Amino acid sequence: MMKLLQWRYGLLVLPVTLWLSIDSAQADVTCTTSMNTNTVNISNTITPANANDESITGTLTYRCTNSEPSDRYASVCLGVSDSDNSNSLNPRYMTGPNSSRLAFTMTLPNGQPWGDSRDSVYQTPSFLIPSNTTVTDSVVIKFSLLPGFGNTLATQGIYSSDFSVNHKILTYQSNVEPTPFGCETGVYEQNQFPFKVQATVVNTCKINTTSNVLLGSHPASTTNFTGSNNEAINMTCTNGALYNIGLAPSNGDINGQGVMTDTVSKTYKLPYQLLSNPTGTIWGNNGNTYATLTNGVTGQGNGGAQTHTVYVNVPNSDVKPASYSDTVTINVNY
Known part of the structure; x- marks a missing residue:
């Protein structure tokens, strides 16, 4: 007697997983920034004698953290738009009692008015952030009252300009190699840093x-x-x-x-x-x-x-x- 042996077979499908590493320009580095004080107070004693030239400086600090196991390079841009819808960088205005105003400007270390357009933001060169490291740096911004705009006519009271949501912006990007391109090109992340500019006019x-x-x-x-x-x-x-x-x-x-x-x-x-x-x-x-x-x-x-x-x-x-x-x-x- 001959027996027929049949081989049963099946197709074993082995799962194959392919891990693709996507070089994200944002996920590996995070940056934040803040003014040294939430309210930049130009002066509590503004009078006709100093209403045209009183000034103070504020320190804007930015911090970038690389959470990747390898080094990264980052570039940071710091910009600020108008808070009064005037589309003016020089002067800007603080508003006081009865809609009275004080004209002022914010300037970068190079003397240019600080704004949010390509030629008025503060932009860092590409800098190295070692693995699992935070790099901190800062820039000094000058806040000055301006002559020629009626500041000496200001009445007693507190004047302020609020740079809150949508009025200032931090943009940053990171790369595996240093790059000559700035934050205005390519993919970048954004963050906010609220602050207020203030001055007080006193009777004298x-x-x-x-x-x-x-x-x-x-x-x-x-x-x-x-x-x-x-x-x-x-x-x-x-x-x-x-x-x-x-x-x-x-x-x-x-x-x-x-x-x-x-x-x-x-x-x-x-x-x-x-x-x-x-x-x-x-x-x-x-x-x-x-x-x-x-x-x-x-x-x-x-x-x-x-x-x-x-x-x-x-x-x-x-x-x-x-x-x-x-x-x-x-x-x-x-």
Whole structure:
């Protein structure tokens, strides 16, 4: 008897897996950045005297981490767009009370305004990041108030420009070899770094110049004569600042009744009265605040130079012939 042996067979399918390594320009390196302070405060004491040129620097630090087992090269670009939809880099504007504005600019170390276009971003050369290493570096940004845009007219208050979401950007890319191309070309990652630019305008007054009131020459028998100088006081106050000016003769009389002394022997005296107008309103210094000074001269600052006329009346000059003078102290309360 012959037996037929049949071989049963089947097709064994072995799973074959092919691992393809994709050189991602983003997954291997991550970069972040931050300003040294979330609020770049140009100054808390902006006045007409420094509103055109006050400045401060901020440090923008960026960090790139290579989590791959091999070295990588990275390039970083740091840009910032406008926060007020003006599409202007120079000037930019901070907004304050009643939509009042302060003009400012942000500049890179090369002096160019900092922005988000190809010629205004801060771009690093390609730099090496060793395996499993973080590389940190920084760039100094200058924040400056600008002349020629009405900053001296700013009123009291806090001014700010908020560079939050969509107003600033970090772009970066990585490669296995150094590359001459920057972040504007090729594939790149993005990140944000929010910050605010701020300045505070304060009420203040500054006496720019003073000028003598010259009474001229008069016979000793002359009575009740008046002299004046319409630029005796030249001062600048913050726009909108209320002020009250007091005048104090050297004898300290609060009602402006002073005494001139002869300039040679310092012996002979000549009384006089300080006035705020030719009709005889006395100008004194009977208080040391805006509210308590009731015989001063009030006004309101406009951010520019303002002048005040001082009148001096001499009731009686029947004294020894000589040259007489006195020093008057100006007190500005605001």
